[in-house]
Amino acid sequence: MTQYTVASPCNGVCTLDPRDKICLGCFRTGAEIAGWRASNDTERRQILKRVEERKIART
Secondary structure, three states: OOOOOOOOOOOOOOOEOOOOOEEOOOOOEHHHHHHHHHOOHHHHHHHHHHHHHHHHHHO
8 A cells, every 4th residue: 555645735625716616725626636645745746836836826
């Protein structure tokens, strides 16, 4: 079994923005959320980088 070291950014606020379909809690897309479990740590880090960019863009 594969062990992952990159934790999910989910914080329990699971609501997709109706305009751009980005989660208002973790800033992931629906596809990123759905694919998180199958992603390896490299892919997860790439997702988290995009998450941070989205957070900055919204502030």
